[in-house]
Amino acid sequence: MPAGLPCALCLGGSAELLCPPCSGDLPRLAGGCRQCGLPVPGNFCASCALSPPPWQRLSAPFSFDYPIDRLVHAFKYHGRVFWAGFLAREMARCVIEKGVPLPDLLIPIPVHPVRLYERGFNQSGELARRIGRRLRIPVLADGLCRIDPRPPMVGLSARQRDRIIRGAFRVTATGLAGLYVAIVDDILTTGATAGEAARVLRRAGVEKLEVWVAARTPGWHGP
Ligand SMILES: [Zn+2]
Numbered sequence: 147m148p149a150g151l152p153c154a155l156c157l158g159g160s161a162e163l164l165c166p167p168c169s170g171d172l173p174r175l176a177g178g179c180r181q182c183g184l185p186v187p188g189n190f191c192a193s194c195a196l197s198p199p200p201w202q203r204l205s206a207p208f209s210f211d212y213p214i215d216r217l218v219h220a221f222k223y224h225g226r227v228f229w230a231g232f233l234a235r236e237m238a239r240c241v242i243e244k245g246v247p248l249p250d251l252l253i254p255i256p257v258h259p260v261r262l263y264e265r266g267f268n269q270s271g272e273l274a275r276r277i278g279r280r281l282r283i284p285v286l287a288d289g290l291c292r293i294d295p296r297p298p299m300v301g302l303s304a305r306q307r308d309r310i311i312r313g314a315f316r317v318t319a320t321g322l323a324g325l326y327v328a329i330v331d332d333i334l335t336t337g338a339t340a341g342e343a344a345r346v347l348r349r350a351g352v353e354k355l356e357v358w359v360a361a362r363t364p365g366w367h368g369p
């Protein structure tokens with residue numbers, strides 16, 4: 147954003163997209179369970195220790211609370227793509243702060259072509275492209291595709307989401323055997339979507355998987 151514009155949240159004076167007080171008030175996540183991000187002491191929550199999700203590590207800079215929920219909505223449904231730049235920067239920073247090796251590839255969660263036509267862009271693809279550029283990691287934008295459109299999952303239980311998303315993805319990329327891949331999405335709600343993507347990538351031979359999202363829903367207590 148050019149300097150001199152007001153803060154995008156409070157409209158107060160700011161040299162950046164967000165003024166320091168708004169930036170300081172964001173619902174940031176720190177520490178917590180390595181695999182699901184649940185804020186617990188130690189490295190893993192009880193749920194992941196018992197039945198881990200089909201990925202090794204989750205990276206999520208924010209809890210899906212105000213104002214991150216509003217800002218993701220503005221990006222996704224109102225085309226405020228400048229928020230993609232902000233979220234991607236925070237996602238990249240969150241990964242770097244963990245100090246772990248970077249993956250070979252980023253693969254965004256795809257949207258069905260009908261939804262892509264309506265919305266004009268894939269929010270996960272927009273995030274992955276920007277993070278890939280920042281961290282110099284190749285992005286396989288079409289590594290996964292949606293087989294058919296599924297109904298919106300807003301308001302559904304974890305079990306219902308699991309059922310709806312089962313079989314929704316197909317791996318279109320080849321040569322994934324032995325690779326270390328990060329799946330990129332905007333929000334992790336119950337882990338159903340990322341879990342299904344992880345399972346098909348695993349079947350295609352991907353060796354190690356991470357999930358990188360902008361925000362994790364605060365109500366989710368692990369897989
Ligand atoms: Zn502000």
Ligand SMILES: [Zn+2]
Pocket residue numbers: 179180181182183184190191192193194195368369
């Ligand atoms: Zn966990």
